[in-house]
Amino acid sequence: xxxxxxxxxxxxxxxxxxxxxxxxxxxxxxxxxxxxxxxxxxxxxxxxxxxxxxxxxxxxxxxxxxxxxxxxxxxxxxxxxxxxxxxxxxxxxxxxxxxxxxxxxxxxxxxxxxxxxxxxxxxxxxxxxxxxxxxxxxxxxx
Numbered sequence: 746x747x748x749x750x751x752x753x754x755x756x757x758x759x760x761x762x763x764x765x766x767x768x769x770x771x772x773x774x775x776x777x778x779x780x781x782x783x784x785x786x787x788x789x790x791x792x793x794x795x796x797x798x799x800x801x802x803x804x805x806x807x808x809x810x811x812x813x814x815x816x817x818x819x820x821x822x823x824x825x826x827x828x829x830x831x832x833x834x835x836x837x838x839x840x841x842x843x844x845x846x847x848x849x850x851x852x853x854x855x856x857x858x859x860x861x862x863x864x865x866x867x868x869x870x871x872x873x874x875x876x877x878x879x880x881x882x883x884x885x886x887x
Contacts, residue, residue, distance in 0.1 A: 843864055
């Protein structure tokens, strides 16, 4: 019996974790980011709750934040806030502009891990260089 429990435990530890899709919307209640009604109200809250490989979908709007990534993730803007999880391709950054505004309080986006960003306008950063800082990482910004 002990062998089977040990084998099952090792198998569970070896299986890759499932990545999640977390949602951000100014109109969400901030509970857990798993649906649009329970979406996080700030991108930073979703980044804090994220794990390696997660996607963060952000509803169009202006988000006044200075962000630091904590794990390799994908940030996608341009959502209307009604999309289902199989409707990722319906996002439209032109119709639903998504702005990360640094409010001139420093770097808007500090990247500590691999990061993919698409569908955002990043503005009002302050510091040396550009609007973000990449630290021992790769950032792919479309």
